[in-house]
Amino acid sequence: MIEGAELLELFQWENRELEDIKTDFEKIEGIKKELADVLIYAIEMSVLLGLDTTDIINKKLDHAAKKYPAELMKKNAQKGSGSGADSEYWRIKKEYRAKENS
Ligand SMILES: [Mg+2]
Numbered sequence: 012m013i014e015g016a017e018l019l020e021l022f023q024w025e026n027r028e029l030e031d032i033k034t035d036f037e038k039i040e041g042i043k044k045e046l047a048d049v050l051i052y053a054i055e056m057s058v059l060l061g062l063d064t065t066d067i068i069n070k071k072l073d074h075a076a077k078k079y080p081a082e083l084m085k086k087n088a089q090k091g092s093g094s095g096a097d098s099e100y101w102r103i104k105k106e107y108r109a110k111e112n113s
Pocket residue numbers: 014017044045048
């Protein structure tokens with residue numbers, strides 16, 4: 012979490028476009044360093060626990076694809092309702108959780 016916070020700190024109080032960040036050499040160098048820290052700890056944890064990182068990532072992506080169907084999420088983004096309380100995102104999430112708990 013500490014390394015994650017160091018990564019996020021690079022974006023604190025900023026609202027820049029992705030393309031602007033990508034051309035900021037100094038910013039990218041900072042991101043690379045903090046992202047490496049995060050990845051090192053995450054990979055180390057998976058190695059120590061004997062987990063197959065490819066498998067757990069693929070399972071999570073499959074899960075997310077079912078939970079948040081791409082077509083619905085694209086429609087939601089176009090409507091501009093984002094993740095607001097009345098958004099399609101929350102409706103889908105609630106339905107998914109209800110199904111999972113039944
Ligand atoms: Mg760091």
